Amino acid sequence: MNTPAQAHADAPRERRRFAAGLCLALLLVTGFCLATDLSLWFRNWPGNRAASANLMTIAIGDARRLFADTFFVKADAYFHSGMYPTIYDNRQSYKTPHIAEDSGAMKGKNTGDETKFLGPPRNWIDAFGRQFYPSVHTHLSEGGANGQEGEATVGEILSWLKLSSELDPKRVEVYAVTAYWLRRMDKIDDSENELREGLKENPGDPQLLFDLGRLLPQSHWRAQRLGSGITQSGGFGGQGQRPQQVYHRANSCLTRSLGRNGTSYQ
């Protein structure tokens, strides 16, 4: 049982507890009020990542461009079956990824011999160690690591390119490179879809439009279909036209059409 003296001594402690409780309640109410006000502002803020439909954008923000670049280079490393220069090697012949250089999507800046960036063995450890990692230059499109791989093996790079384009949809060359290698693998429809995907993200991009036009004569059936479609729409004639003429006219027609309508043509 508390004596009157103890009760008197406890009174300031009680008051302090009450004051602390009051402060906590006040802070909670202030936080709640600020949250209601700030959430409205945040929703309309242009830098709001949560507004993005892309989960990757929400998770990693602009760092996704860095990852996109890494995956693009990774695709090139897979194209070389893992034989790729590290930051300690001479990278003069690997400044531009070879998959992009071969496709014409990027202007090549490579100099030197791409097959000899390792140079001669520097010592016995280097010479012995080269047997434990890919150290012979090879391309997946030319037989790969064991020299017996078919053109279909190039498909190994596609998943990396897909990741790259998903992370940075504005990077046009990734679509162009993907479309080129799909075309090499005789997957014309997939190649076209890839270019269309790229155009959806980068409307009117001249490189993608050009590649889309270049894709058409690869399939005779497609050229015929396009030719008849253009004839029906009151354009140029179908019968007797050479594929070269169809290609040039289709290309210019597509360019104009896409420039006018944005992203797609029928």
Place this chain on the structure above:
Amino acid sequence: MAARQIPAERESRTIYPLLAKPISRTEVLLAKFFGCWLATAVTLIAFYAFFGLMAMSKEHHWPMTNYFQAVWLHWIMLGVIIAMSLLGSLVFTAVSSNVTICFIAVTFILMLGRHLDKVAMQVGEPARSLLMGLFFAIPHLEFFDVRDLVIHNWPSLHWLVCLKATAYGAVYGAFFLLAACLIFRRRALN
């Protein structure tokens, strides 16, 4: 796991009844080493089998020789690391410091080991000589990492190369174990 073996025995004082039996300290240490090494083998085989099955389901072929060489060399590398950790557990007082130092050393060797001589050529003396000395002294664990060859379907290694790498790993493993045995034999247990 290897880093905790001896310190845990000392902390719980189970090392005393263990050494009271007619076995030497060297035998205790070797038993600890082989116990850890076999445990890692089981885990390693499980991981490689899982990866191999996944790859086989996609590629419809399983280059057995490549996988065997990869598992074998990887296991040899783990043997060297276990021996290094056992030595570390006798040199460093705290388990955490041993684990951290071993982790940093292994990561450093795997990432920079084979490039150390190139880095050495870029710097002046005496750093150059020091780095070159380090380059030749460290165990080149990258010799045992042939995962890139497996992933990219490179032809399997020549068996003689595999044998040389095994001998290289055995030399370093034996060196660390011998050093650990020498320290453990002279170390007071209290």
